[in-house]
Amino acid sequence: MNEYDVVVVGGGAAGLNGALMLARSRRSVVVVDAGRPRNAPADGVHGLLAREGTPPAELLARGREEVLGYGGEILSGEVADVVRDGERFVVTLTDGRALSGRQLLVTTGLVDELPDIPGLREQWGRHVVHCPYCHGWEVRDRAIGVLATGPMSVHQAQLFRQLSDDVTVFSHTTPPTAEQAEELAARGIRVVAGTVAGVETDSDRITGVRMADGTVVARDTVAVASRMVARAGFLGGLGLRPVPHPSGMGEHLPADPTGRTEVPGVWVAGNVTDLSAQVGPSAAAGANAGAQINADLIAEEVRTAVAAYRDPFSARSEARVAELVLGDRRHGL
Template sequence: MSDTKSPRRADEAGSKVAGAAEKVYDAVVIGAGAGGLNAALVLARARCTVAVVDGGRPRNASAAHIRGFLSRDGMPPADLLEAGRAELTGYGADIFDNHIDRIAPGFFVHLSGGAALRARRIVVATGLRDQLPDLPGVRERWGRDLLHCPFCHGYEVRDQPLGVLGTHPDSVDQALLLVQWSADVVHFPHTRPLSDQDRERLTARGVRTVEGEIKRLAVTDDRLQGVELTDGRVVPRSAAFVFPRMVPNDSLLTELGCAKDERGVVTTDGSGRTSVYGVWAVGNVVDPRAQVVTAAGMGAAAAFALTHDLVDEDIDRALEAHRAAAHAVPAPQGAAV
């Protein structure tokens, strides 16, 4: 039986923490991206008491628009998050713009300002951070004309001269995929040797390979002009793609003891339930390739399962109280009360 089916309790042995709020939330959601906000929305509509804590910069903050999200295609990411927050407050959810120091036993969520929130359940939606190659121009152009996801940005640069910076093991596959959007794709292996098999695949797909170490991204008038190599050559490109190293922001999950797979990614079941009792995780923190719409769906799935979990717990408590009352010894008639 897997860990996710035999969860270990992390909320046991908790005692009251000095400075903790008296209110006990049904759920505290950590992270106010699409996954966290949608989880909180579904929970609030299920009449759960919900708090959302967020103190970070969204992963897609540098992107101008959300893509591939039905009815929200083209919306700026900040507008989606603002709308989500407004919807949540309309349902009575509390939102705290703060960082979290730690989660103590008993699900006391300690905020950086010294306060603590008490939760029955936890949803972690803290996303990930993209580690970009250390090349001049990369960070400055990121999210503008240096892109990552063809499904997010490929249509906007369709039929344009595209480049792929070969700084990641998956860069070849990225270049092969991009031909779906443009017939003019150049792969720059940089310092990573190409295997004969990859070279043949690129050639067969019509992807041109330009050998040489990348010096920088060539930019003029705040627009990408091409990729400059250390030998002085500049290969004109209108947009470039790079595969970053994706690092989950999972320190809270690690501290709680959540199990991880061989890649070092926290494992969950289909609802986002982790190996630790009462803890769910959704979005990029457990699925690096999840898009905005995917993360939102993961948040909803977690909220459904979490609500059922709370109801089951409430039923057990109600049954216990009911049976205790039924078996209580009645006081003798005439006895002082």
């Protein structure tokens, strides 16, 4: 079993930036990445200063190189289970490999659950979008249809109205309230009542939204608020499970502002805890969590060193000091 100070589960912006902070602090750290980034369908990352428009795969490749350059490790694989073994966490992968870490940073992101409407998933990330800050500029001035599926749909429509004067809300499963209908009308946003049956496409582009009665409303972009659910099933053995987010947008893993969860030694960062975070905030949260983890490890090492200093012949102290010395040797100290 490979032993590390920290095992990072998830190799997106949050996980890589957390690993970068830890590796630069001379911690032994490994990033386990399943290779299924949420933003893979997107052409570029937006709203990220000095990296505007960078293809997601290129951004991650740069991040991996930086982590490796400071002695961190990147491991391709998917985590099946995590259990506590004494003072360490044992992380088991789906292929049977096992890793051990003193602390665990979970940055596995989330899954977008879309309504079961033909055409949505196939166009997801291109002509079917969800975030005006991620995709808005790219669909400006287009004929945008907003599919109302939850509590954030009207707000979503108002955000896209900033980008186009041709916005239509399809009430579908969540008709607007009287107050919302007035607000939409005041901004020139049309509301189409009824259930949506599908999205019409032609040559890999959207041409319209088809209603249950057969009517087709011409649109070339569809916005829909997905239900976002944290990827965290492997933490069930530790008693950590996703819970409903206060916004009603999905399920997340709660944590304090540093990323610390209710389970000592387990930290989270990025979309797994903050459903609406873009790449920049996710990376910042990962860096913050990495720094806090390092501080916790230092506090533990100080306590152990003091105990050994006071009782140098303690078997427990000797064993722990040997472990710390081994960790130092990994980094050439």
